[in-house]
Amino acid sequence: MNLDEIYAPVKEDLKLVEAKLGDIARNDIPLLSQMLEYALLNVGKRVRPALTLLSSKFYNYDLDLLVPMAAAVELLHIGTLVHDDIIDNSATRHGKPAVYRTWGSNSALLLGDYLFSRAGSLATTTENTRVIRRFTETLMIISGGELREASTHFEPGGARDNYYKWISDKTACLFVMAAECGSVLSGCPEDQVLALKDYAQNFGLAFQIIDDILDFVGDESTLGKPVGSDLSEGAMTLPTIIYLQHNPEDPLIYKVIVERDKSLVPEAVAKIRDSGAIDECKEIAREFYGKASGSLDKLPDCDARGSLNALVAYVIERNK
């Protein structure tokens, strides 16, 4: 299934989310408006808004609550990307210069703050305090997780656990919040909210593992960013961790990650890409897909359930 087919049950509603993002981008501060248009419109696959809407499709599907909620989730996500790009010194995002490369780090920092606040304000329009609280907590987990990761020392033995904790905080956490908020707003029974959260957690982990694989095997023009970015930034993602577990004597990874010798990045990328590590990562991502699928079995059978399942499969097979 392609993305259009997967999104079919919420296709018209995603257009409303898109229109909401368009409204938000129109602002009486010209600089802010320009930045918002650039950062918000015509970017990305809208996976998180789709997840929010699809998670709500099982019970009372109230667009007055769900459209702002889905838009809020996307705003929060984009806010974190804007700040991440500053932190990671990333040149490009979605195939165009990162916000801070165009408007400078100071304005990008303020744009991120604005997006967090705009997102929170939108989430409060649901007037559901559980949803609002979960929403406001999410950035705490994301930023706290990044600080934990920043202070983690190179330790191959604990690297895999650290990695799962890290990607759970930075990626799965937002997926889980989207699924929880969507389902809670639809009046979903609690056991099924839990099933959707479990689905979203495994979806998020699979999503990030594929993202981390693409940083080794992706095509730069399709990907919209250079390969090897993670190694360049000293980030130890799953392909590197698995390579290192299979090749504990190879000093290359230590030199790249700890000594930050960037000249060795191309060699490390090639070695990891051509090792069995990538296939192992894909296998692990497929296992998370299996768990996500299993969680969906607890939900009523309907188009949305099929789409949620297909969405993970799509993500596993994506090349950008």
Next chain:
Amino acid sequence: MNLDEIYAPVKEDLKLVEAKLGDIARNDIPLLSQMLEYALLNVGKRVRPALTLLSSKFYNYDLDLLVPMAAAVELLHIGTLVHDDIIDNSATRHGKPAVYRTWGSNSALLLGDYLFSRAGSLATTTENTRVIRRFTETLMIISGGELREASTHFEPGGARDNYYKWISDKTACLFVMAAECGSVLSGCPEDQVLALKDYAQNFGLAFQIIDDILDFVGDESTLGKPVGSDLSEGAMTLPTIIYLQHNPEDPLIYKVIVERDKSLVPEAVAKIRDSGAIDECKEIAREFYGKASGSLDKLPDCDARGSLNALVAYVIERNK
């Protein structure tokens, strides 16, 4: 009245807020915990938490709601300071190195994000959607206002209006939110909520004008930061605007603000300091004090009202 006397009606409750901030600083992520302790504890005068509590003293004073609310207000404020210091390249804050100077810009950026989220999460514990919404919107006004200011061109004619809009967004906005949230949580009648908001708006403007005066006339060791910081950053605050209105032919300000000739900052500071601009600014701050006082007349007479009035007077006379 000194600050202890002014804070007397809420003295014990401010200790609870302090304890709450201490709890928040204890975190299972060591790096985050260190940064939180540094940024949150033993810093500042806690004007905003005091304002929150004092604004609630007229009606139903429920500490279960007000202590988290007051702590949330302080967290949001400190989050903005952490980000501001990165943006302004400020060396010191509260007499010690700025957070980003100690832990680097990336960690400081994440700490700010964490603080915003922690603040929002704390505000949601009130379960009052009006309060939560006002709270979440505040950072939107602050960051949007900074982006507006960043894109404002040098234009002496409109400078004073721009300045009031700017300090209203960056400073008064948080004071107004504190007063509104405090009073709403106490079940204050709407006309008195409005009076307290009006008070806080004028208080906030006076507060910022005094802050901007101190950047010219303050003592560096008392102030905990170098004088002339605003001019160094190209920021046109009220003393500069008034000086320029009285000396439209002096090219010095244009050279400092537009051409960013930092070598001329000490000369510009001296000229502005020794002109009548500072006294004029003080007079304007006193006018805002007068308006703030006038708004308080609409509230029941009690110790808290006396303290709110004395707090503005204290701020007007402060030297740090």
